Amino acid sequence: MAFRKYAAIILFASVSSLFPLLALAEDALDKPWALLNEDQRKVLAPLADDWDGLRPWQRERMLEIAHDYPKMPADRQARVQQRLASWSRMTPFERENARKRFQQFKSLPPEKKEELRQHWHDYREASPEKRQQLRSQHPEIFGVEEMER
């Protein structure tokens, strides 16, 4: 009898551990802006006007962002919100390329990553003329056109 009880507990635990995955899958359904919860609307506020025009898979990605958002410190959360709108306007191809290169960036040696961060820090601090000069000298790092500072 006790054996059946333990078996039932283990089965219950394994089935209930699937619920968060099911909940995330449910979130990915075609939800209009009005049906998002308060936290999701708060994070995805920059997309409020565009949300109902997004494709279901785009919404799914955005909801994943909203899911990861609370795990970040405030300064990174601010960056996410600042960049959300332009990110949603990028083409799927550009976003996929960006994801691949972000992973590549993470696999760089630590000193290279730090060097790149420092370059971007200096670039952000520089005057428009200096930034223009840096872009023409290092288009591979700063791009050809002015990006977000």
Next chain:
Amino acid sequence: MKINTENQQTELRDQALAKCVVTLLNEQAMTVDTRIASQLSYSRQQALANMAMPSSGMTISQNGVLRLFRNYWHQYSLLLTLLMCGLGLLVLLAMQNMANQEEAEQGDAYLLASDLPPEIYSNEGFGTWLSENTQQ
């Protein structure tokens, strides 16, 4: 010598008594009621079956191999199968969770929160620069 003779006599008396008991029991068995005979036969079969079945979940086979929970397996095969499936599922989920932890900071949110703007990651020139510097 005298003690030995007394012992032998006692033994013979016991044997005679036992024979007498057996004879009486056999005579009674011939006249026993069919219902009682059937109940006795059933009880005997039960007793023999219980003797054949080991009392604990642990037995030692003829070649000396220790076998655990053999009887439990026969009794609860469906439950044990479900239990093993449940445990397998838990292990799978635990492994998936560990893999997710390793892949932490791989979602789009982390890309957007990166030190570099997302547009730079979609820049072809930056891709080339990354490939060159990753190989070094």
